[in-house]
Each structure stands twice: as structure tokens, then as C-alpha cells.
Amino acid sequence: MEAPPSQPQPVTDPMPDMCGATALQHLVGQPQSALAAMTFPEGTRILTPGMAVTMDYRPDRLNITIGEDGLIASVTCT
Numbered sequence: 001m002e003a004p005p006s007q008p009q010p011v012t013d014p015m016p017d018m019c020g021a022t023a024l025q026h027l028v029g030q031p032q033s034a035l036a037a038m039t040f041p042e043g044t045r046i047l048t049p050g051m052a053v054t055m056d057y058r059p060d061r062l063n064i065t066i067g068e069d070g071l072i073a074s075v076t077c078t
Contacts, residue, residue: 018060019060028073043062061077063076
């Protein structure tokens, strides 16, 4: 009897959500002012259009990117 073909294994993120960005995805599309009443971990960067930032990768650092329209464009760990 022939063995059944192996099923592909699910791809797992080698770096889990170390900065907590997943829990903050509800902020995407909100105005930047929504951040005023919130507290974030030390090292969090709120990146505004044209702002100079380092490109070093830190999976534990929370980045909140503001779009040209003043709305939160993304919340990521980098």
C-alpha cells in the first residue's frame, strides 16, 4: 500500500509578535490623535511622513506609521 502524500506544514513566523502589534491593528485607519491617550512600550516609534529613521531591525520594537493623510497607516514590529 502506498503512503498518502504528506501534507504541507503550516508556515510559522520565526519571530512571533514580540512587540504586540497584532493587538493594535484596530488603530489602522484611525487619526493620529487616537494615540494621544494611549501608552506604548519604551522604544515605540511613531513615524510621520518625511521623518528620518534608522533601518536597524528590532522585532521587539513597535512602529506606528502615520500616512500623509494623518491617519495611522500601519502598526508593525521592526
